[in-house]
Amino acid sequence: MSQHFLDTEGPGWVERGIISPEQLQQLRALYPEQPRAIGLLPILGSVLVGLSALSVVAANWQGLPEILRLGLLIGALVGAYAGSEYFLARGHRGLGVGLASLGLLLFGASIVLTSQLYQLVGYDVTGLLAWVVAGVALTYVYQSRTLLLLTVFIGAMAQGYSVGSLSTYSYATALLTAGGLGYYWWRRPDGFCGAVLATGLLWQSALLIEHLHVKITWFFVPAMLVYAVGDWQPDRPAARSWQAPPLAAAFLFMLGLAMFGEAGSYTDRLRPQLVGFLGALLLVLLISVAGKRARGRLGSTADWLLLLPGYYFPGGLPLAVAALVVLYAYSGSVLYRGFREQAPERVNLGTVLFVLTTMVAYFKLTWDFLNKSLFFLLGGLLLLGLSWYLRRQARTLPTTDQPPTPQP
Amino acid sequence: MLTSPLFSSAPEQRRRRVQLVVAAQVLFVLLVAVAGYAVSHYGRTVALRTSPIDPRDLLRGDYVSLNYDISQVPRRLWRGEDEPRRRRPVYVQLQPTAAGYYTAVAVYPAAPATLPADHVVLRGWVGNVWRQGLQLRYGLERYYVPENTGLGLQRQPLLVRVSIAPWGQSRITGIEKLPAVGPK
Incomplete structure (x- = not known):
């Protein structure tokens, strides 16, 4: 609350008898005057002078x-x-x-x-690596979210350049991002930073998969390892933001499988060697579930539904249907958890995922059998009915102002 | 929980760390500069011929695009067991010619173990692969010049001097005009 606000509004409150003059004094004492913000004009002036110097130098x-x-x-x-x-x-x-x-x-x-x-x-990424090292060091020295975010981007760029232009993978950059920035986030959990850093780590993983020329489904092993780390994070809201990017990636992948898996022509490229891949994925699952158990969040194990390796099915309709079943199971589990934990934002998310899945399912299963006008009519009616039903369900929830009841 | 010295926020300690981190950054930038001098001092200098490319394309802003003779090599120079692939790093063996510049005699996917004494290896990447030859990229394709002074370098073959350091870095150390000559 600003001093200025108290100055203008305070006398009115006293007049109406909401607070006494003494209480107003107490309030003022509670919010001491902030150190004066630096005037805007000198800053703008310095920026202009700086820009002119910069353009002279650049020219x-x-x-x-x-x-x-x-x-x-x-x-x-x-x-x-x-x-x-x-x-x-x-x-x-x-x-x-x-x-x-x-x-x-x-x-x-x-x-x-x-x-x-x-x-x-240079034939390696030493220069850019030094940049990442400096970014990680500064993040710790200044204890700053801004610097953390900046370093995530620098690391992403360094790795992109390394893989794209030099054809080498910079494991040091990936380790610095995961270990250096990851440890900072672990100790100073924060929702937004978590989401950005997790996205940065997914990018590092994707480039590793690209560099190693292995089946793209291997991507989900490091991606879910990122997710599993979130399961061990004690700060729950921050952990949720951290886990959102890997979950979104898994959901989109499954959605893509439902939409295009029917073609079957490329499902071959999705099937890694069975034992090694499933073993690695199971190991990550164990780490994740152990974390959920330790932090009392076993309810979210349903997230792992998205990782069911449906691509081992033969291509064609069975694959598309299997993917749809998984998507329905997942959005259903999000809805169910939302209702049970009385968390409206989760119910909304579940609704969106449910509608999205239904649209894909509808498009997938009826396109060949119906003519187009009937397709749109039925589709519209289905969505309307669904939204009515879900809204009715949502109305039984308390409003957002109430804190959600903690899970037992 | 926040007892780790990594997360200490004592102002004294922070100031010392800032000084350390900034000093390290300055040192690194200076090292890059030193590497520049070291490459020309300790490196072996080879002269490479370039051929003019489309003059409209030659000059982009403040650098000149260089098209080396060794930027395109015949396919028979490839010494790998597998087919060459785009973006893969390569090691190009260079041999001096009587005319004073170097030509490519072999392209390896890994550093060759032995070389004749007067040969050198320049690292590069496969830019493109076609049936007859390979397009190679060396990272030396840009020569930075003061703005609008690159025009004089148009339309004629150039001799570019490149220093190759034993530890792998390389740099352009000089560039001179060659009299326009007919095909060899």
Whole structure:
């Protein structure tokens, strides 16, 4: 609550007898004046001056002597961190961390521009790896979510470049993202950071699968390992955000199987060697279930329904139907858990998944047998009926304001 | 729970760590620069011939695109057991010619164990594969020049000097115009 708000609204409350003047004083004491935010104008002014300096340098970059270019890069780098320290010391955390992020970006730019300065070609990802290391270190030093998010992106880019342009997989980058940033998130769990970091890890896994040239279904072993880590995370809301990306990937994959699995022409490419793959997946399942048990969340084991390896079915209709059954079972389990735990947002999610599955099922199973107008009529009626039924169910829930009752 | 020194937030400690991390970053940037000098100092210099490419394409902003003679090699130079694949790293064996520049004599999927003393190996990647030959990429295809000064490098063959360091890095150390000559 801002002091300004108390100043303008407070006297009115006193007048109406909501609070006494003494209580207003107490409230003021409770919310002491924040250190003055820095005026906007000096910041804008500095940004403009900085931009003009930047454009002068950029326009003449190639013409400047090497040593001066190197000096400018290092000067800007050190300047950004020094500025960050200056503002942090004066309690402006946002600006301080912002400048530290700028410093990290300048570090990457310095590596690239210095290599370019000497026309230097490297055959590995050392430069970008150094950038990731710096990002992880700064995340811990400043204890900052911003820097964590930035480092996830830098790691994703480094790995993309490594696999795409150098044809090597940088295991160090993947380990730094998983271990360095992962451990930070583990100790400082946070929903948004969890979702972004988990997505970053899925990206690292996908590139590994691409690099190793193995069947794409192997992707779900590391992806579900990410999911299983969430099962051990004590902070439940953060763990849910962390687990959303791997679950979304599994759901979309299954949806794709239901839609296109019928073709059967490429299902061959989805079948890894049976024993090795299922063994690895089972191992991850065990880790996950053990975590769920330890944290008392066994109800969410139904998530693993999405991982049923339906692609070992022969292609064609059986595969599509098997995928649909799995999708229905999963959305049903989300709905059921939503109702049982009285969690409205989960009921909504379950509804969306249920409707999505129904649309795919309907499209899949009737397209060949019905003419189009009947198709749309029946489809519309089905969706309307479904939404009416689900809404009626949802109305029996308490409103969102009430905290959901904790699970036994 | 947050007792680990990694998560300490004492301002004194933070300041020391910031100084350490920033110093390490500055050091790394300086090392990149040092590597630049080291490559030309310790590396072996080879001269590579380029041929002019479409002049409209030659100059993009502040760099010149270079099309080396060794950017396209005949398929018979391939020394791998498997077929060459796009984006795979390769090791190109270069041999000096009487004319003063180097030509490719073999392309390996892994570093060759033995080489004649006057031969060098340049690393690259397979850009494209077709029946008759291979398109190779070396990461040396751009030469950065001050803006709008690259025009003089158009339309004629160039001799590009490349230093190859024993530890694998390489850099362009010089570029000069060759008199336009007919086909060999």
